[in-house]
Amino acid sequence: MENETIKGKQKIEMSFIETERARTVSFSKRKKTLFEDANKFATQTGADVGVMLFLPGGKPCSYGSTSIEEIIEKFLKVKLEHHQRDYAEGKSNVLMHKIMHPRSEIPQDKHMEGQKLSLKLRVEKIEKETQNSILVEHLKFDLNVAPEPEDEEES
Numbered sequence: 779m780e781n782e783t784i785k786g787k788q789k790i791e792m793s794f795i796e797t798e799r800a801r802t803v804s805f806s807k808r809k810k811t812l813f814e815d816a817n818k819f820a821t822q823t824g825a826d827v828g829v830m831l832f833l834p835g836g837k838p839c840s841y842g843s844t845s846i847e848e849i850i851e852k853f854l855k856v857k858l859e860h861h862q863r864d865y866a867e868g869k870s871n872v873l874m875h876k877i878m879h880p881r882s883e884i885p886q887d888k889h890m891e892g893q894k895l896s897l898k899l900r901v902e903k904i905e906k907e908t909q910n911s912i913l914v915e916h917l918k919f920d921l922n923v924a925p926e927p928e929d930e931e932e933s
Contacts, residue, residue, distance in 0.1 A: 798834075801834065802834070805833065805834065809831060809839065812829060812831075812841075813829060813841040816828075816829045816841050816843075817841070817843070820843035821843075825843070826842075826843055826844055826848075826849050826852065827841075827842070827843045827849075828840065828841070828842040828843070828846045828849035828850065828853075829841045829842075830846065
């Protein structure tokens with residue numbers, strides 16, 4: 779007994795469980811433990827906790843300290859509010875910059891500016907070429923050739 783060492787909890791190598799039956803049993807055990815831990819966390823902290831899982835066959839199962847629908851709705855509402863606040867903050871930062879520096883432009887990415895300028899020059903070049911070719915087509919005539927008289931029908 780003196781030579782034996784106690785190893786305690788051993789780390790299990792994470793890999794895909796090949797057999798479907800073993801995978802289903804493992805899922806069931808782990809799901810139960812996960813839901814128990816979520817319940818314990820919600821009880822100890824007073825937080826709204828929700829866990830959603832999908833069985834390998836696609837069937838959904840969930841745990842919620844309150845209803846899972848309420849938790850999802852609350853989550854999406856808060857996320858939307860954060861998104862709207864961040865958007866409003868960004869707009870107000872731009873406006874503040876314009877107010878504090880009225881004669882300066884908001885700095886933009888130099889690479890994008892270069893691409894924009896290049897594209898603008900290409901468009902102007904194409905417009906000039908198109909305009910020139912249209913003018914040339916309208917003005918094409920040969921001064922060395924006399925116009926042919928129109929044939930009059932004999933009556």
